[in-house]
Amino acid sequence: MSSNQSQTADDAGDADVPEPALPAFALKPVAAIAVVFAAVQSGLSGRYGFHRDELYFMAAGDHPAWGYVDQPPLTPLLARASTELFGSSPVGLRVVAILAAVAALFLVALAARELGSGTPGQVLATAFAATSGFVLASGHMVSTSTFDLLAWLAICWVALRLLRTGDGRWWPVLGAAIGIGAFNKHLVVLLVAALLAGVLLVGPRSVLRSRLMPVGVLIAALFALPNVLWQIDHGWPQLTVAEGIAEDDGAENRAMFVPQQLLFLSPFFVPVWIAGLVRLFRDPQVRWARALAVAYPVVCVAVVAMGGKSYYALPPLLVLTAAGCDPVLRWMRSSRRSARGVLVAAALALSAVINAVVTLPVLPADALDVPMAVNQEQGEQVGWPELADAVAAAWAGIPAEQRPRTVIFAGNYGEAGALRYYGPERGLPKAYSGHMSFADWGPPPDSANGPVLVVHIAGATGQDRFFTGCRPAARVDNGKDLDNEEQDAEVLVCDGTSRPWSALWPDLRRYY
Incomplete structure (x- = not known):
């Protein structure tokens, strides 16, 4: 027409x-x-x-x-x-x-x-x-x-x-x-x-x-x-x-x-x-x-x-x-x-x-390096249970009497989402994050003034300055030798926060 x-x-x-x-x-x-x-x-x-x-x-x-x-x-x-x-x-x-x-x-x-x-x-x-x-x-x-x-x-x-x-x-x-x-x-x-x-x-x-x-x-x-x-x-x-x-x-x-x-x-x-x-x-x-x-x-x-x-x-x-x-x-x-x-x-x-x-996931997960050169999203589907395993290993090192006051803090929404999904079956408590809308679903209560498990990708800096006495406790390995974003992510055990969570939370919010 x-x-x-x-x-x-x-x-x-x-x-x-x-x-x-x-x-x-x-x-x-x-x-x-x-x-x-x-x-x-x-x-x-x-x-x-x-x-x-x-x-x-x-x-x-x-x-x-x-x-x-x-x-x-x-x-x-x-x-x-x-x-x-x-x-x-x-x-x-x-x-x-x-x-x-x-x-x-x-x-x-x-x-x-x-x-x-x-x-x-x-x-x-x-x-x-x-x-x-x-x-x-x-x-x-x-x-x-x-x-x-x-x-x-x-x-x-x-x-x-x-x-x-x-x-x-x-x-x-x-x-x-x-x-x-x-x-x-x-x-x-x-x-x-x-x-x-x-x-x-x-x-x-x-x-x-x-x-x-x-x-x-x-x-x-x-x-x-x-x-x-x-x-x-x-x-x-x-x-x-x-x-x-x-x-x-x-x-x-x-x-x-x-x-x-x-x-x-x-x-x-x-x-x-x-x-x-x-x-x-x-x-x-x-x-x-x-x-x-x-x-x-x-x-x-x-x-x-x-x-x-x-x-x-x-x-x-x-x-x-x-x-x-x-x-x-x-x-x-x-x-x-x-x-x-x-x-x-x-x-x-x-x-x-x-x-x-x-x-699509047609290749074995350990063969994704080539497709990831074109589509990074392929690799972002691998390794989340292993990240939860690493956090669980660090959690196991927290004394039982301190666990009610211990907080798990994730650096990004992928880590926080993975711990929300895979954490309960590993005995982990609710994870918090300041990334995107996870910030609106926090912060932890100020009474949670014990140790902090901080999860962040390898080489990330900045947020750990808000925590005291941090030391490496575990490292993420997806088991596929796949170099995605979370491979080699660190789990730190920190003695506590530099300020109460309510005062710290605005500084922990991240929009990207």
Whole structure:
């Protein structure tokens, strides 16, 4: 449908707008790909262990709130729901991640359909998404990016329907998608701003004149409001977190942005999404969707400027990949079709194998050094029980009469989350930490004026100055000779604190 057609539909009013015919949705083949994807993810979900962020989300889910220092509440709430329904284990926790990734696959197929693709194009778009590194990683672990992917794709799909039909009744749906996305991560604002910029620059601007647009804005605001109020009430700590991340990692993120954009889907898919980008500008049948082609580079510029992670900009790239499937199919059907089909099949197969090795626990844990060069998150799923063992060994050296007054203090939320999960079965008391929202769940009582077990990563300095008489008591060894962040972490035994916990706690708070 052209932009002129879209404007005609919009000017006709928001009710009873006839939608132009679309190709049938390829439900069975898309569902077949989704089932295989889910089966692979389910079979591998328990092979390593929890990721540090997952341990933190489970802890946050046990402290329900309208917000947390570093995020809105949706991911912790979904993590708690998954463990309540399916069990408190990596397998049980990750059910919700698998379901979200499967839903993302369907949204990619729906986006391809919205752009006029029939069954072959929808199936190819789903296959590209299912074998991409970002979607495989999102389906394997519970993270804010898992549900960010789903929210961004939902927003893109609804936006495509709105732009194609001009039917203002999609504004409330779009508002709900935006609001739910904001309830998970505020980065959704980047996508909304980029899409708005695209519509203003290349149209169809008629959709902005719909009388239902304010309703969509109101719905989005209502979903986002509780967390915004929480952030205001707590002094916008998430801005402090973002500033710290940009300061620590911003230069590296900017330098690696382009290479990671190419790698995190698959280098073999680059010609596909470039073809999609070009198609949205040149093909008269889909030029109404040019706003999306504008939105992607706008999001990229914003992410680079803020020093954010490269994967923040990846969901729109999946839609551009879907847009490129019809040109790929036409290329395959031209001369030498069999050879070109083999090339596409080989690209999918190689991407599936390489991306699975990089993002999923297919290798033995002691062979992760190579994949970790691309994806550090692989290694962050190894060694947490061993960290709890090291703390338990140090705890065993504390005299029994001193244990009621002894505190375990963890330097970061991964360590604190691991001790919260693995500590009780090792006879350890509750662990405290000043990192992120763990600081809001402390401090220890001032009556806990005995020894302190301090856990921190190797080479970390600073917080131990708040404790007296510290000496090494144990060292973490993950048993895999894997050089992840917690390997060789120290457990110190300190005689006590330099001040009472209540006076010390503000100095122990860390936002990054």
